[in-house]
Every structure is written in C-alpha cells, then in structure tokens.
Amino acid sequence: MWQEKLRIKKSNPIHGLYPFTKMWITLLYCICAMILSTITIDGYPVYMMASFLIIPVLAAATGVLKKISGVIKSIAIISLFIVLIQGILIKSDLILYSLNVFNLFNINFYTDSLQYGLVLAFSVLNMGCMVAWFFGATDNKELINAFEKRGMGPKASYVLLSTLQMIGVLQKSAKTIMSAQQARGVETEGNVFVRSKAFIPSMIPLILGSITNTEERVLTLESKGFLVKGEKTRLFDVKPNGKEPIALTIGILYAVAILIWRILLWVL
Amino acid sequence: MGVVIEFKNVTYTYPLTTEPAIKDINLSIEEGKFYGVIGENGSGKTTFCNVIRGFAPSFYKGELKGDVLINGLATTDYEEGQLALTIGYVFQNPFNQISGVKETVFEEVAFGLENFGVPVDEIERRVIDIMELTDITHLAEKNPFELSGGQQQRAALASIIVLEPDILVIDEPTSQLDPEGTESVFKIIAAMKKAKKTIILVEHKVDLIAEYADEILVFEKGHIIKRGITQDVLSDMSLLEHGVQLPQMARVGSELIKRGVKLDYIPVTTKQATEQLQQLLGKESK
Amino acid sequence: MKEKKYSIKKDFTLLALLLIPIAVAINFAGGQLASLLKLPLYLDTIGTIFVAMLCGPWVGGLAGLITNLVLGIANPIYIPFAIVNVAVGLVTGYLARKGMFANWWKWIISMVIMALASIITAAPIVVLMFGGITSSGTSLITATLMATGAGIWGAVISTELVFTVLDRIISFGITYLILRVVPERTLIKFSLGAAYIKTKKTAETVEEVTEADEDVDNL
Structure with a gap:
C-alpha cells in the first residue's frame, strides 16, 4: 500500500x-x-x-x-x-x-x-x-504535515514545501551555471570587482527562468484543483510512535x- | 445532446496588446463529443483553450468581451478555483506541469485528488488505474523532475484525467512523443470519449485527428474559419490555401479525383482510403 | 496606475505565493554565491527585495521570514536574524507601494531607509544575543573597532552601516536589472508590477510573445 x-x-x-x-x-x-x-x-x-x-x-x-x-x-x-x-x-x-x-x-x-x-x-x-x-x-515533510493537521492552510504548506524543494534544485543549477561560466572563461577568480562582474550575469538567467516557470506553475496548480474549496486529503501522514x-x-x-x-x- | 460550452460573441485581447487574440467567436460545444482544433501557429488555439478554462481573463488579465458559458454559467462567475472540478486542462509545456512539492510520480498524479479531498484509499485505487492506462506504472517511484519529455507529458495527462472531469481541454499533448507514444496518447483520449467526456484537443497531427475527432474547428488569425464534421472539414482542399495542414490521405484522394479516378468521396483516414481503394480495385477486377 | 482599494488578501495571489519560494531561493543562491566568490557581503536579501518590489510589503516580509527559517534548518543561528529579513521585505514593499523607486533621488532615499531598517533590527540581535559577533568576516572589523576603544554598540552599528548600505545598493541594483528584463506580460500580473512597465510595446510584438510558445515543438 x-x-x-x-x-x-x-x-x-x-x-x-x-x-x-x-x-x-x-x-x-x-x-x-x-x-x-x-x-x-x-x-x-x-x-x-x-x-x-x-x-x-x-x-x-x-x-x-x-x-x-x-x-x-x-x-x-x-x-x-x-x-x-x-x-x-x-x-x-x-x-x-x-x-x-x-x-x-x-x-x-x-x-x-x-x-x-x-x-x-x-x-x-x-x-x-x-x-x-x-x-x-x-523531516521537513513530517513537520509540515503535522502543522497542516493542526490547521495550517494548504497554501502555507505548499509554499514551505516548494521552497525546500526549490532550494535543492537551485543549489544544483547555481553550481552548473557557475561551472559553465568558468568554462566560458568568465572570471570567478581574481579581485572583488572582477568577481562581482561574473556574479551578476550568472544570477539573472537563473531568476528569469524560474519566474517564467512560476506562471505556468500557477496554471498547473489551478488545473490540479489547488484552489478548490473544501477539505483536502493527504496521502502522506505522520503518525505518533507511541513513545x-x-x-x-x-x-x-x-x-x-x-x-x-x-x-x-x-x-x- | 446537451450543450456544455457556449461562446457568445467572444473576443479576447491580451493585456498590453490592441489586436484581439480571438475574435467574434460564436460556438456551442456539445456534450460527449470529441473536437479537434487545428490551425496555424499563433492563430488563437491556445487562447481559445485558456478562455474556456477561464484563465483568460482571470490569470492573463486582458479584456474578455462576450460570454463564455460552462454548463450555463459564465466562466467569470465561477468561484475561484471551482472550474477545476468541471474542466481538466492539460497544457502544452509538460515540463512545468509538475506541482513542485511531490517526490514521486505516484504522489504527483495523486496531487489533484488530494486537493479534491478524495479519501486516501480511493486516491490509491484511482491513481493505480490511471497509471496503468497511461502506461507510467513503471515510473511510479521516480522523481517527477527526472522524467523525460515524453514521460512528463504522459504524467501530466494522467494527473488530469485521474480527476475525471466532464470536459477535457488538451493542448498538444504529443509534442514530446514519438509516433508510437502519440498513437497511444490518442488511444487514451479516445477511451476518455467512450467514458462520455467532452474533449477539446489542439493538435497538429491531422492524420490522427482525422481518425479520432467527431468535429473540427479551424482557427485562423483569431477567427474560426471553418467548422463541422471531421470528414467534411478535412476533405476541404481550399483550407490548404489558408496554411492548414490536411491529412495525407485527403491530399492523395483529392489528387486522384483531380486526375480522373472515380472515388465516392475524399477519404481522410487510412481506413477510408483502404476501403475506397479496395472498392476501386474490386470494380476494375470485374 | 489607477488608485484601487488595497487589501492584504489581494496581495497574496497564487502567483505571488509561488514567487516566495523563488525569492527564498534567490536569497539563498545570492548568499551562497557571495561566499563562493569570497565577497565581503551577504547578498541574501535580493530575493526579498525583488518580491517586495513586485508584490508589496506583506509578501516581501513573508519571503524574508521563510528565508531565515529555512536557513535555520541547516543552521539555527539564522533564525533570530529573520526579523532583519522581514524588515527588509516590509520596508522595501512599503517604499515600492509609495512609488519610492521612481527616480534617482527617491532611489537614494529608499536605499538609506532600507539600510537603516536593517541596522535597527540587526544591531540589537548582534549585540545582545551574539555579543558583537556575526558569522561573516565583518566581525573582524567590529572587533578591531572595539579594540581601538569604540563601544560595542558603536562598533557594531558603524560596521553594519558601511556593509549594509553597500549590500543594499548592490542587491537593489541586481533587482533592478532583473525587473528590467522580466517580460511585461509577466510584470502586469503582479500587484505592483505595472509600475515597472515603461514603454508600451506595439500590439504585434506582445501577441507574438504570448502565442509563441504555442508552437515551439511543432516542426
């Protein structure tokens, strides 16, 4: 099961x-x-x-x-x-x-x-x-589930869960972009100013991409009934262990x- | 059969634009029918879908003139979010049709049912069935982020049809799929039709549309320039001048007629073409 | 934009809520990259500033709060500093709502106010909870100032002043760059987004963009 x-x-x-x-x-x-x-x-x-x-x-x-x-x-x-x-x-x-x-x-x-x-x-x-x-x-998932059962709204729990997931994903892609920039010869070594100049262009495509995704994510959530009124159920359920x-x-x-x-x- | 979607003088304009994306649309969509939507790129097909689902104007803002009625009620009068219960919408880009909070494909497909408040045991049963139908059972424990384009497309389709909405709006569900995968997606959609769902499918693969759709809507520059029974629309060679793709069989058929071969009608599907050819060959051999 | 009745609930659209994880991730990535590049800055409020400028003070403040709570899971030291990040969001959002990013002199005033808000909230935590220490290299400067006879408050505040102002200027600059390249059709969907739309594009170009993704995979 x-x-x-x-x-x-x-x-x-x-x-x-x-x-x-x-x-x-x-x-x-x-x-x-x-x-x-x-x-x-x-x-x-x-x-x-x-x-x-x-x-x-x-x-x-x-x-x-x-x-x-x-x-x-x-x-x-x-x-x-x-x-x-x-x-x-x-x-x-x-x-x-x-x-x-x-x-x-x-x-x-x-x-x-x-x-x-x-x-x-x-x-x-x-x-x-x-x-x-x-x-x-x-586990974050357990904690959020426990809070949800105590009345935390589905929007709040969604924001928390997706934040935690996204940090993992972004951490990964930040590293990829950094190494790609390095491979293209963009300075990541050198003095502060040189390094700062490398920093900004590496951030912007990352952020723009995620904002575009957000728009479609909204439609996805709506299509999957995220805003439907009423109680939601949860497959994942944290239970006490009796101790x-x-x-x-x-x-x-x-x-x-x-x-x-x-x-x-x-x-x- | 009853009318489930009705467009009354509908014109929709995106914000920051002056030219409407769809213009003066009057249309009744009947319950239980399968509608194929075709037309050139940028002709307003996706906008049409968004207007049905109410995302235009609720999400895209912009200006909607006229009325779009779903089961008699205007999309703008539905309470926020409630249309999800009636209309299942699978949109184009499969990569962003992931909730972003689920760690397995199984949970991802179950996400909508959780939102609907379906009891957990029933969720399990329905998700297992749908994953079987859409042939993604073997992916159940994978992370949805790690799926290929085609797999994501199947998962996206599965997570909507598992909700069993009365109306399905599907925008190019096969763009990431190979011919075999495409065929199987069409079979799934056909199965939905058998389950008495109303289906609106935007798709460029006219050969398959010809086989499965009951009626066709042809878009050009925001207008519906032709609509009717699949056989009639797809055998209309004048559409070629509007940049509309027509089934290969229809093109071959009309070419044959032009060259003096006596066909009863222009075939649009392989099955029809085979029938006609057999008939023709039968006549000759007599 | 027309004056409209303002309510907090209206600020928290689904789109605004979904921007929060991104804001947190930007904060997180900014902080990570800053330390990776060995910059003497935090750069961990860029996301908060960004979301506050688009969605107002409440969404901004929430993004700030969640940022430090999430960082706190990995290292609880961040949790008390949540109040600083919340202040950044609230103040930036309020300034944005009042149109305080409209031209260069308002821009400078806003910068100062944002930095002050951070210092007022950060200094007590640094002094009272951590005895003048933060996890960054700027603590060395604080310590040096104290060794030369400055009081702990004076040392903390003056160190924070220099680096916070610098940090906010850079963070705001980056935010501004991002806002400039976000498509207008996206901007318009946020409660304060319309303020950043400068030129009115011709109908065709926008329509092209809107419908372009429709057919990418059709060839």
Whole structure:
C-alpha cells in the first residue's frame, strides 16, 4: 500500500517521536537552559554550561549526532568568539588574567565581561544546538504535515514545501551555471570587482527562468484543483510512535526539577 | 445532446496588446463529443483553450468581451478555483506541469485528488488505474523532475484525467512523443470519449485527428474559419490555401479525383482510403 | 496606475505565493554565491527585495521570514536574524507601494531607509544575543573597532552601516536589472508590477510573445 510506502520509517524511538513532541522537548530544554543561566558559582554559569552536555548525548541516542555535528561545530566556533570578544574587548573593573605577549602588550581577560560572555555563548550554543537537534531529528515533510493537521492552510504548506524543494534544485543549477561560466572563461577568480562582474550575469538567467516557470506553475496548480474549496486529503501522514507520553513526561520532569531548584534558591 | 460550452460573441485581447487574440467567436460545444482544433501557429488555439478554462481573463488579465458559458454559467462567475472540478486542462509545456512539492510520480498524479479531498484509499485505487492506462506504472517511484519529455507529458495527462472531469481541454499533448507514444496518447483520449467526456484537443497531427475527432474547428488569425464534421472539414482542399495542414490521405484522394479516378468521396483516414481503394480495385477486377 | 482599494488578501495571489519560494531561493543562491566568490557581503536579501518590489510589503516580509527559517534548518543561528529579513521585505514593499523607486533621488532615499531598517533590527540581535559577533568576516572589523576603544554598540552599528548600505545598493541594483528584463506580460500580473512597465510595446510584438510558445515543438 502506498500510504505505508510513503511513511518515513524510523526505528529509533526518539527519532520516531511525533514532531510536536520533539518541539516541546526542544522548547522545554531551551527554557531550562535560560533558567540555569541564572544559577551561578562565583558568577560563572556552570550549570548551564554543564547542561550543554545533554545535547550530544541526546543526539547520539537519537542517531543524528553525525548529521548535526557540523552545525554544532560552527555554532561552537561562534560561541568561542563571543567569549573572547566579550572577555577581552569589553573592559570592566576586575582583570581575571593578563596575558603578556612578547613583552610588548598585555591581553586582559576581564572577569565580569568573561562571565557575561559565557552566558551569551552558552545560550547561543544551548539553544542553537537543541534546535539543530530538532531539525536533525525531524523531516521537513513530517513537520509540515503535522502543522497542516493542526490547521495550517494548504497554501502555507505548499509554499514551505516548494521552497525546500526549490532550494535543492537551485543549489544544483547555481553550481552548473557557475561551472559553465568558468568554462566560458568568465572570471570567478581574481579581485572583488572582477568577481562581482561574473556574479551578476550568472544570477539573472537563473531568476528569469524560474519566474517564467512560476506562471505556468500557477496554471498547473489551478488545473490540479489547488484552489478548490473544501477539505483536502493527504496521502502522506505522520503518525505518533507511541513513545510520546514517556518522552514528554521526562522533559516536563526535567523542567519542573530545575524550576523548583531555582525557586528554592530564591526562597532559601 | 446537451450543450456544455457556449461562446457568445467572444473576443479576447491580451493585456498590453490592441489586436484581439480571438475574435467574434460564436460556438456551442456539445456534450460527449470529441473536437479537434487545428490551425496555424499563433492563430488563437491556445487562447481559445485558456478562455474556456477561464484563465483568460482571470490569470492573463486582458479584456474578455462576450460570454463564455460552462454548463450555463459564465466562466467569470465561477468561484475561484471551482472550474477545476468541471474542466481538466492539460497544457502544452509538460515540463512545468509538475506541482513542485511531490517526490514521486505516484504522489504527483495523486496531487489533484488530494486537493479534491478524495479519501486516501480511493486516491490509491484511482491513481493505480490511471497509471496503468497511461502506461507510467513503471515510473511510479521516480522523481517527477527526472522524467523525460515524453514521460512528463504522459504524467501530466494522467494527473488530469485521474480527476475525471466532464470536459477535457488538451493542448498538444504529443509534442514530446514519438509516433508510437502519440498513437497511444490518442488511444487514451479516445477511451476518455467512450467514458462520455467532452474533449477539446489542439493538435497538429491531422492524420490522427482525422481518425479520432467527431468535429473540427479551424482557427485562423483569431477567427474560426471553418467548422463541422471531421470528414467534411478535412476533405476541404481550399483550407490548404489558408496554411492548414490536411491529412495525407485527403491530399492523395483529392489528387486522384483531380486526375480522373472515380472515388465516392475524399477519404481522410487510412481506413477510408483502404476501403475506397479496395472498392476501386474490386470494380476494375470485374 | 489607477488608485484601487488595497487589501492584504489581494496581495497574496497564487502567483505571488509561488514567487516566495523563488525569492527564498534567490536569497539563498545570492548568499551562497557571495561566499563562493569570497565577497565581503551577504547578498541574501535580493530575493526579498525583488518580491517586495513586485508584490508589496506583506509578501516581501513573508519571503524574508521563510528565508531565515529555512536557513535555520541547516543552521539555527539564522533564525533570530529573520526579523532583519522581514524588515527588509516590509520596508522595501512599503517604499515600492509609495512609488519610492521612481527616480534617482527617491532611489537614494529608499536605499538609506532600507539600510537603516536593517541596522535597527540587526544591531540589537548582534549585540545582545551574539555579543558583537556575526558569522561573516565583518566581525573582524567590529572587533578591531572595539579594540581601538569604540563601544560595542558603536562598533557594531558603524560596521553594519558601511556593509549594509553597500549590500543594499548592490542587491537593489541586481533587482533592478532583473525587473528590467522580466517580460511585461509577466510584470502586469503582479500587484505592483505595472509600475515597472515603461514603454508600451506595439500590439504585434506582445501577441507574438504570448502565442509563441504555442508552437515551439511543432516542426
């Protein structure tokens, strides 16, 4: 049966969770990270930093660690720069550590700025990587289908789906055009101006072509009943795998525990 | 038989132009008949199709004078999108008749039925049947973007006839096909006729039109210069002067008559020609 | 063009909606090509500007939003910057609706307004969320400015100012080039498209174009 055939099969119980469940878990995690950032030891957001370790573990358990390791790396680099820029370039009263460079000048790390930098950096890291986990573990098609079942209009879902498809197609043809331009001797090396001159003519035929196609696409959609009134059906259907209550319970317990801890620290 | 499409003094002009693309058309299209539309390039055939489907003026803008009635209601009075339920329109360029959101040909063909809200089990059944009919079953799991021109043309046809509209408007469905593929597409269209569909087919391959169509509409410069029963229209040699292509058999037939061979009528199909020749040979052998 | 009653719903025709994926793809391709060519610019709002100029602020803003959400699937860092791209769409579309791309001096004013809108939305995100860092090479300039004693806001805003204005000028220039070569029969189908139709062609030429595709494959 085609309905069965079209379903995206996921044997991993976390991977196979319903998109919204994964979304709730992501949201809870991000909120918890923000709460944890307010619990510090000597001014350092140690707990938030430690909670980041959950993400690689979760990603590994979901089976998507490899898939998102590139994103994690690039977010980590940005985070590192945030810490450095904040810690070194924003001056505050207390110098934590002074690095002497060849007896020429000192690079100072300022305590307050470093602490603030760590909060920023780990907020970015925690939220960025958790969202990366979410998208890594959720197929776009599933997510859009889930939203559609929650009342998102067919036009919105069409625009999202076709955007995702078109990016793939355009990425491919951009590369083809670039190599064609190169083969024709159009400069893609050289200085900025030479390169910019190559850039514009490579874009325009690409765009014009897609606009012309759009016109016919409108007629295609209309002919295929896209604007017909009434409920639409869907061959593709994302279904829960049954583990959602457990996953959600764990997420909520984690959040509640951190919330209680936070409140206790205030009260005590 | 009832009239399903009616043109009353219809003139349509595209935006930014002054010369109408079709002029003063008065016409009744009858239910269950197969109409072949022929004429030179740019004579208004595609515009004619767009006017029937209501895309002109709803999409192309421009100016429509007169009334185009589909089942008694003017195209401009239909609610947006609802005409898709009555008219199936397969247009020329097969490469852009893809929804752009489906990953397999199967889903692509099913797309229209999803939009119609047909239950999933029924969708499966209908799509499987139509793919069988249009001979694309083996492509079911392919990405629609990866099909050849001819395959896309079949898929485009399949994804419209699966909707089972009462009226089919088909604009040159065989441009990307080899003779064998063309023949099979005509057989599919003929099958649609058996299913009591009204068919309007724009096609340059007059030899095939001669075989399948009930009536012919001949376009020239936006006018319908001749219309009538296939046999009558396609045997009218004066059309050649208007740049209209006529079936090979008709041309041979009229040439034979001119040279004094006694034929009962000018044949337009191979079958008729064979019959006549057999008759002729029969007479001679007596 | 005649004054007509304006409604948001009218902006979102099927054609306008279908232009959104293209706008996003242009943004995406622009950004990719810019980094491929090692240009010190983003060029990732060309599509947003294009669609906003043709279909108005709401479609433009939506194109901007979807661009960054889709980019965010690959790298969530882009998601907070969605607001910048939305602002580009809204402001450009509004300017287009007010006819602010009609001549050269309006053009310059529009350019400044578009750049300002980007900076006002981008700077707080860069400073408050990312501590002055963006993923582009311009961060080095920001850092240098800060090292020479400029405050973080001043450093971010002045860096962004230079590169955003440059980016918008180039992006708008490209958009303008595209609009000039889009066929008139296509332009006329968009809510703001009529504004970019300059010369009235003779009837024959347009008709030829309209009917030309009818018979390409007939020989």
